[in-house]
Amino acid sequence: MSSPAFRPDERLVPMRLQRFLARAGVASRRGSEDLMTAGRVCVNGIVTTELGSKVDPACDRVTVDGVPVVLGAGATYIMLNKPAGFITTMRDPHGRPTVAELVPTRRYPGLFPVGRLDLDTTGLLLFTTDGDFGQALLHPSHHVWKTYLALVDGILEDDELEPLRRGIELDDGLCQPARCRLLTNREIRQVYSGRPPAYTTFVEVKIREGRKNQVKRMLSIIHHPVLELHRTQFGSLRLDDLPMGEWRELDSSEVALLKDDAGIS
Structure with missing residues (x-):
């Protein structure tokens, strides 16, 4: 995981609660403020919503949703193999299924998704508590490639x-410009169980942007509507054999590769 948020020999002094939460890797500074105003943060057993509140890391006990928070834990980075039928949001006012149900939000209450996948799109979805990292990966100037596998209607040449x-x-x-190619029959057998529907084609599409429904819209314009869409890769990070609906934490080398993809230190 990432390096600790403080030096072992650093003198700990009272600090604003949202700064403490951000340095502990719970969430970004803004995300930490949202946790506080939502009444999810306690200091010494007392719900604390005042943004000017301070804590002493040496003696105060801080919890978020009942989970103790300590400095030095660092930010969290998680990869989920998103199933269809889940909205990419942490809360939905209409009560629809969300990706928050699939990741350990109690253990890491500041998690948020990096970008979005459509309701019916499956595959690799990143989560983190590191706000700067998430924003950098999505910023258009950093041009991080995202790889999708699409099953489209019709025989695509x-x-x-x-x-x-x-x-x-x-x-x-x-x-x-996108990077596109048709899958071979051997590749299709590796990624698709059973016999593909008649008059369909599998195509791999790599893009560096993140417009809404972009891959679907691109393929529709060339008259091959997307029937199924699955993201297999985000930058250097591959989904590989992570089961559908499951998540895992990224190791330090994977985080370093993603930061290198985005050109951030």
Whole structure:
């Protein structure tokens, strides 16, 4: 995991509670403030919502949703293999299933998803408590590649992908060039159980942007609507054999690779 948020020999002095939570890796500074105002943070057993409150890390006991918080734990980084049917949000006012139900929010109460996957899109979804890290991965200037596997309607020929490779025009502007290829029969057998539906094609699409429904819209424009969509890779991070609906923490080398992908230290 990431290095501790403080030096072992650093003198601990009273600090604002939201700063303490951020340094402990619970959430970003803004996310920590949201946890406080929601009444989820206690200091010495007392719910603390005042943003100017201070704590002494040497003697005060801080909990979030009843879970003790200590300095030095560092930020958390998690990968989920998202199933279909879950909204990419941590709370839904309409009570619909959300990805928050699939990750350890009690253990890491400041988790938030890095970007979004559509309701019916499956695959790799990142979560973190590190706000700067999440924003950097999504910032357009950092151009982090995302890889999708799409099952599309109709028999798609390779030359039909040329508009996507050049940069196709959507209703919200010109897309950056995508990397696209058709899957071989052997690859299809590895990723799809059973016999694919008749008159369908599997295509891999890599993009560096994150517009809403982008891959679906790109393929629809070339008259091959997406039937199923699955994200297999985010930057250097691969989903590999993580079971559907399961999550795991990233190790320090994986976090370092993602930071390198985004050009951040």
